[in-house]
Amino acid sequence: MRQHAHPFSSHPISSAWVASSNTALAPTTPIPPSALCRAYSSSASSVKAAEPPASPVFAVAGVTEATPADDDPHSCMTPKAVVELLDRYIIGQDDAKRAVAVAYRNRWRRKRVPASIRDDIVPKNILLIGPTGCGKTEIARRLAKLANSPFVKVEATKFTEVGYHGRDVDTIIRDLLEAAIGLVRQRLRRQHEAALRAVVEERLLRALHSQEQLGAAGQPAVVEALREKLRKGELEDVYIEVDLTPPPGARGGGGAGGPGIIDLGGFGMGSPQTPVVINLTNLGGKKDVRTLKVREARPLLEDLEAERMFPPEQLIKEAIAATEQDGIVFIDEIDKIVSGGRGPGSWRSGDPSSEGVQRDLLPIIEGSVVSTKHGNVSTDHILFICAGAFHSVKPSDLMAELQGRLPIRVELRPLSRADFLRILTEPEYNLIRQQKVLLSSEGVDLEFSPGALDEVTRVAEELNRSLDNIGARRLHAVLERVVEEISFDAPELVARAREQAGAEGQQAQAGTAAGAGTTPVAEAQSSAAAVSSGGTAEGAQQAGAAGSGAGPDSPAAAPGRVKVVIDRAHVERTLSALLQKQDLTRYIL
Numbered sequence: 001m002r003q004h005a006h007p008f009s010s011h012p013i014s015s016a017w018v019a020s021s022n023t024a025l026a027p028t029t030p031i032p033p034s035a036l037c038r039a040y041s042s043s044a045s046s047v048k049a050a051e052p053p054a055s056p057v058f059a060v061a062g063v064t065e066a067t068p069a070d071d072d073p074h075s076c077m078t079p080k081a082v083v084e085l086l087d088r089y090i091i092g093q094d095d096a097k098r099a100v101a102v103a104y105r106n107r108w109r110r111k112r113v114p115a116s117i118r119d120d121i122v123p124k125n126i127l128l129i130g131p132t133g134c135g136k137t138e139i140a141r142r143l144a145k146l147a148n149s150p151f152v153k154v155e156a157t158k159f160t161e162v163g164y165h166g167r168d169v170d171t172i173i174r175d176l177l178e179a180a181i182g183l184v185r186q187r188l189r190r191q192h193e194a195a196l197r198a199v200v201e202e203r204l205l206r207a208l209h210s211q212e213q214l215g216a217a218g219q220p221a222v223v224e225a226l227r228e229k230l231r232k233g234e235l236e237d238v239y240i241e242v243d244l245t246p247p248p249g250a251r252g253g254g255g256a257g258g259p260g261i262i263d264l265g266g267f268g269m270g271s272p273q274t275p276v277v278i279n280l281t282n283l284g285g286k287k288d289v290r291t292l293k294v295r296e297a298r299p300l301l302e303d304l305e306a307e308r309m310f311p312p313e314q315l316i317k318e319a320i321a322a323t324e325q326d327g328i329v330f331i332d333e334i335d336k337i338v339s340g341g342r343g344p345g346s347w348r349s350g351d352p353s354s355e356g357v358q359r360d361l362l363p364i365i366e367g368s369v370v371s372t373k374h375g376n377v378s379t380d381h382i383l384f385i386c387a388g389a390f391h392s393v394k395p396s397d398l399m400a401e402l403q404g405r406l407p408i409r410v411e412l413r414p415l416s417r418a419d420f421l422r423i424l425t426e427p428e429y430n431l432i433r434q435q436k437v438l439l440s441s442e443g444v445d446l447e448f449s450p451g452a453l454d455e456v457t458r459v460a461e462e463l464n465r466s467l468d469n470i471g472a473r474r475l476h477a478v479l480e481r482v483v484e485e486i487s488f489d490a491p492e493l494v495a496r497a498r499e500q501a502g503a504e505g506q507q508a509q510a511g512t513a514a515g516a517g518t519t520p521v522a523e524a525q526s527s528a529a530a531v532s533s534g535g536t537a538e539g540a541q542q543a544g545a546a547g548s549g550a551g552p553d554s555p556a557a558a559p560g561r562v563k564v565v566i567d568r569a570h571v572e573r574t575l576s577a578l579l580q581k582q583d584l585t586r587y588i589l
């Protein structure tokens with residue numbers, strides 16, 4: 001078996017790592033807040049004004065401690081900036097947005113006060129109160145994403161009191177740390193992407209170089225020729241022999257499937273929940289050399305080299321810091337662990353498990369140290385957002401101490417039909433856009449007429465009234481049903497349209513067809529759209545307009561694509577049968 005020396009004797013990344021690990025609280029994710037804020041401040045001057053002075057001095061009566069110079073990328077996430085960012089994704093619920101923005105900022109502020117008084121400032125955690133599907137979880141999830149913070153969402157009912165069989169609340173913090181590990185890993189990988197690619201390219205070149213059919217070894221010209229071919233993707237199917245032995249003490253980053261390697265996900269594969277698993281196989285010095293195609297070897301080498309660049313102990317150190325300083329925990333269904341509430345202001349211990357879970361949550365929310373397999377995590381600065389519908393109990397039925405730790409309370413309102421329409425169309429990645437993008441990948445340009453959208457919201461509202469009120473979640477189910485047909489038929493529809501367009505194109509070339517002003521592609525669109533809209537009168541009209549590109553709202557699709565218009569009649573047709581059978585509706589919508 002051939003051994004491949006590492007192309008670099010000393011790793012180019014190691015010094016970068018040391019530098020970044022000294023500033024452990026660098027942004028932990030894809031879009032660092034600083035970048036967000038830069039983008040934001042270009043459109044909103046108010047955010048610039050909110051930037052802290054270069055060397056802020058703490059000046060409260062009796063305290064003259066200076067805070068450290070502020071290079072925290074979260075600085076520009078002022079409450080106003082956070083609300084405006086949340087507005088891009090969540091419709092209405094202004095009070096809740098303001099509340100989370102302020103709580104988030106207060107955590108930032110609390111970090112900055114002198115240690116001598118910090119402990120006396122109670123973390124400003126939040127209690128969101130509102131009906132199902134009105135945006136409680138979405139607000140917390142978006143906040144975490146915008147802030148690039150480690151985030152976990154748990155349901156309070158899933159826990160049991162310490163000492164009883166089941167999940168205890170400490171697992172929340174352990175899961176949060178795993179999320180942070182995933183984020184830090186992604187960030188590091190992204191930050192050092194170019195270096196990583198260069199290292200892997202060198203390793204691939206060495207492996208290719210040693211293949212007989214690809215030329216004599218050791219000649220720079222040959223190497224450069226190989227490099228060019230490699231970069232052009234011409235060598236992807238060439239077999240090479242690669243050494244995928246993970247560095248000692250690393251996770252099994254050489255790829256899943258190796259004997260004895262416990263690998264629960266590749267480095268940077270994006271799962272924040274991916275646990276770090278130590279590879280025990282290589283402690284004995286066993287090599288893992290495999291023969292693979294270049295295209296198969298590349299991702300495995302990238303995983304392996306990433307392991308080498310970012311040693312697990314450094315990764316964990318940064319992840320613990322990110323958990324402690326930036327973590328956000330969302331505890332849903334907090335009202336379901338309230339067992340009392342029958343008397344005014346009372347909290348009764350009717351259910352020992354619920355009572356126990358509340359009691360167990362308290363130290364975590366108050367600030368304590370949780371031990372994990374990666375080390376201790378302090379919960380002092382973690383932001384807790386709790387939520388519940390509080391239909392049958394009141395927030396005042398929570399344990400008094402827990403109430404004290406959730407000082408910010410905010411009610412979310414039920415969503416109206418007008419809100420539904422906005423939710424369908426306005427948020428950055430709204431449901432309609434998601435459907436369009438999905439089908440666009442098949443070559444279908446999907447459009448919804450205003451009538452169709454109106455009908456979708458009408459049906460969603462009606463179902464919420466007649467069945468359970470599940471809020472905006474109903475829109476997902478209704479819309480899925482509406483697009484089901486086109487979603488299923490799309491590939492064949494596009495293929496047929498392309499075939500037809502090709503045939504008509506040939507005819508046109510032979511001078512036998514192609515009527516004036518109507519391209520073969522437009523003809524294909526026309527028939528496809530009519531099929532997809534189910535052949536209703538309005539649908540055919542829409543389809544015709546789409547196909548000829550006549551309607552101002554229905555420009556013709558690009559060549560080789562199919563335009564489909566979903567109109568009110570289509571929505572009525574797809575949903576009417578279901579709506580008539582309530583039993584069926586209950587399951588499907």
Ligand SMILES: Nc1ncnc2c1ncn2[C@@H]1O[C@H](COP(=O)(O)OP(=O)(O)OP(=O)(O)O)[C@@H](O)[C@H]1O
Nearest residue numbers: 089090091131132133134135136137138423472473
């Ligand atoms: N105000 C809103 N703006 C935009 N989308 C919303 C809004 N409310 C709900 N949604 C949509 O509905 C889905 C469900 O919302 P979410 O998970 O936030 O509900 P919830 O209030 O947490 O409900 P539950 O009490 O059942 O947990 C979200 O994924 C989102 O797509």
Ligand SMILES: [Mg+2]
Nearest residue numbers: 136137138332
């Ligand atoms: Mg929720």
